[in-house]
Amino acid sequence: MRIALIAPIVTxxxxxxxxxxxxxxxxxxxxxxxRGHEVTLFARQGSAVPGIKIEELVVPESVVPARxxxxxxxxxxxxxxxxxxxxxxxxxxxxxxxxxxxxxxHAHAFDWPAFSLSALLTATPVIHTxxxxxxxxxxNEALRxxxxxxxxxxxxxxxQACARTYKPYTPFDHIIYNGLDTDVIHFAPHIExxxxxxxxxxxxxEKGVEAALEIAERANVPLLLAGGIYDQxxxxxxxxxxxxxxxxxxxxxxxxxxxxxxxxxGQVRGLLFTSTWDEPFGLTMIEAMACGTPVxxxxxxxxxxxxxxxxxxYLIRPGDTLQAAHQVAELDSIQRSTCRQHVERxxxxxSMLEQHEQAYQASIE
Numbered sequence: 001m002r003i004a005l006i007a008p009i010v011t012x013x014x015x016x017x018x019x020x021x022x023x024x025x026x027x028x029x030x031x032x033x034x035r036g037h038e039v040t041l042f043a044r045q046g047s048a049v050p051g052i053k054i055e056e057l058v059v060p061e062s063v064v065p066a067r068x069x070x071x072x073x074x075x076x077x078x079x080x081x082x083x084x085x086x087x088x089x090x091x092x093x094x095x096x097x098x099x100x101x102x103x104x105x106h107a108h109a110f111d112w113p114a115f116s117l118s119a120l121l122t123a124t125p126v127i128h129t130x131x132x133x134x135x136x137x138x139x140n141e142a143l144r145x146x147x148x149x150x151x152x153x154x155x156x157x158x159x160q161a162c163a164r165t166y167k168p169y170t171p172f173d174h175i176i177y178n179g180l181d182t183d184v185i186h187f188a189p190h191i192e193x194x195x196x197x198x199x200x201x202x203x204x205x206e207k208g209v210e211a212a213l214e215i216a217e218r219a220n221v222p223l224l225l226a227g228g229i230y231d232q233x234x235x236x237x238x239x240x241x242x243x244x245x246x247x248x249x250x251x252x253x254x255x256x257x258x259x260x261x262x263x264x265x266g267q268v269r270g271l272l273f274t275s276t277w278d279e280p281f282g283l284t285m286i287e288a289m290a291c292g293t294p295v296x297x298x299x300x301x302x303x304x305x306x307x308x309x310x311x312x313x314y315l316i317r318p319g320d321t322l323q324a325a326h327q328v329a330e331l332d333s334i335q336r337s338t339c340r341q342h343v344e345r346x347x348x349x350x351s352m353l354e355q356h357e358q359a360y361q362a363s364i365e
Contacts, residue, residue: 001360002038004095005029006107006114008131009059009087012046016228016255019202020283021131023258024178025108026052031181031353040102042091057087088113092120099124104360112138115146118153125363129156129176133278133301134165144169154363159302162280174359177305178283179352180343185290187340188266196222197328198268198293200261200284201275203239203252204230208274208298211321213242213250215272215296218325222248223272226264228255266291270313270331272324273297282306289313290343292336296324306347312339 007013007025017023025041026049033039033051041049045056062080088111095105104125107114110132118126134140146153147170156174157163163172197219199212209225216223223246229235243250256264265271271288273279279301286306288295295313297303298320307313313334314327 001103001357001364002101003032003040003360004102004105005039005041006091006105006109007041007043007047008109009044009057009084009111010063011044012048013041013043013054014046014048015257017258020178020281021108021110023283024131027181027349028353028356031349032356035353035357057091059083059087063087084111085113085117088117092117095124096120096122104363106356106360110136110139112136112142115139115142115153119146125154126152127154127156127359127363129158130162130166130172131158131280133162133280134169135277140166140169146170154359156359158281159305161278161302161305165278173362174355176352176355176359177347178281178286179347179349180286180290181349182290182340182344185262185287186266187290187336188292189336191267191269191336194222195267195269196224197270197272198265198288199223199225199227199272199274200265200288201227201273202230203227203235205234205238206275206277208276209239210242211274211276211298211319211324212272213239213246214321215274215324215328216250217246218321219328221269221328223250224264224268225250225252226254226256226261262287262291265293268293270328271295273303274324275301276319277301279303285313286343286347289339292339294331294334294336294339296327296331298324308342311335312342 013022013026029039029041029049029052041052041054043054044059047054060083063084102124106127108129155172156176157172158178197216201207203209243252265288271293273285273295281302285295289312295307297307298318299315300318309315316324
């Protein structure tokens with residue numbers, strides 16, 4: 001198949017990836033290409049995915065990632081919004097002229113214009129993968145209207161939990177879990193007795209960085225933090241002072257490329273997945289388990305679909321850092337081989353690719 005993949009345009013698709021959706025788009029493009037499909041990736045300038053043809057979109061600096069720590073509200077129509085809208089308008093008008101070049105268009109951008117303007121394509125099937133829960137009112141309403149008008153766009157999301165948040169607005173055509181190629185991820189069967197804990201994710205309020213620091217402090221276990229600073233003010237006001245207070249007990253490593261992160265994951269006692277919002281999936285959880293590392297996660301969003309409680313980690317009452325700290329001592333009872341096998345059985349890269357091919361074929365027929 002000839003597939004046009006549209007990436008989120010708020011950042012380039014290049015390592016180190018800002019988040020799970022960026023990593024997944026790159027891996028999906030490479031996996032499909034390896035299976036014989038012809039993939040063209042439309043992505044922000046500066047994107048680089050080995051082996052993949054990229055058509056760059058020139059995106060101004062005013063187009064930045066949205067913040068999800070504030071209460072759900074419509075995005076203001078600021079200059080960044082209009083710049084983004086015009087980029088998608090230009091892209092979909094161009095794709096309408098080039099519809100003979102592609103069998104389908106698969107978009108991953110979580111932006112109102114990406115959904116609304118994709119309706120310009122009438123001769124080529126359009127699929128959207130939604131990587132975020134129903135936190136944006138204008139997108140929720142657009143999806144409700146599309147469904148009311150005959151559901152012309154095919155929709156994929158990454159967990160049952162994420163799909164449930166959209167129940168008042170639209171059903172989904174497919175639920176496809178993110179998958180990992182465990183052949184390229186080293187399994188670490190053993191760790192050092194004094195191994196630290198790890199937080200891996202964007203440095204932003206909804207990721208629960210402060211909760212991770214509190215858990216590590218209560219458990220008296222060192223903590224490493226890996227991830228890009230998504231909210232500079234939050235880091236300077238809330239995280240940097242805590243790091244200084246904790247001294248050698250907590251260390252920020254910055255943003256790591258995938259192979260560096262996977263190597264680190266194989267050396268830690270456990271991953272702290274302390275999000276304060278409903279994560280649609282949680283790619284770092286399966287990355288950690290693929291390395292053999294169990295996960296301590298607040299039980300919200302898709303965590304219960306990803307972790308097998310008591311076998312690959314522990315599900316904790318949301319916000320209960322005391323319970324989480326007590327469970328840190330139990331991480332050593334988790335068999336690291338069980339974590340790896342759980343990912344191989346339930347989140348395989350091959351299965352993810354096959355399910356996408358099935359969804360593509362269904363949209364074409």
